[in-house]
Amino acid sequence: MFLFEDEANIVEDREDLISVLKMRFGDIPPKVIEEIYAISSYETLERLILVASNVPSLKVFLEELKEGEGSFRILGDRFNPIEAQSEGGGSK
Helix, strand or coil: CCHHHHHHHHHHHHHHHHHHHHHHHCCCCHHHHHHHHCCCCHHHHHHHHHHHHHCCCHHHHHHHHHHHHHCCCCCCHHHCCCHHHHCCCCCC
16 A cells, blocks of 8 residues: 555544544544544554444543553453443443
């Protein structure tokens, strides 16, 4: 892949991640959006899109966002999007 294609994919993934977060959790704090725009790793953005799609709360997503590029584990109840619904919409 060419360098401009890599950058285009990263920009697109940043926008996709922000869109998923907004769909799931409503307004996103500007600081979180800034942190997302600071990510330059395609793999990290792809992982965070999966995380955003599966965590029960924004709080859990923010914890994963702080993990950085070295985290690849996405399993367990932390990543159950139905968990918040089964507890009446509250976060864990």
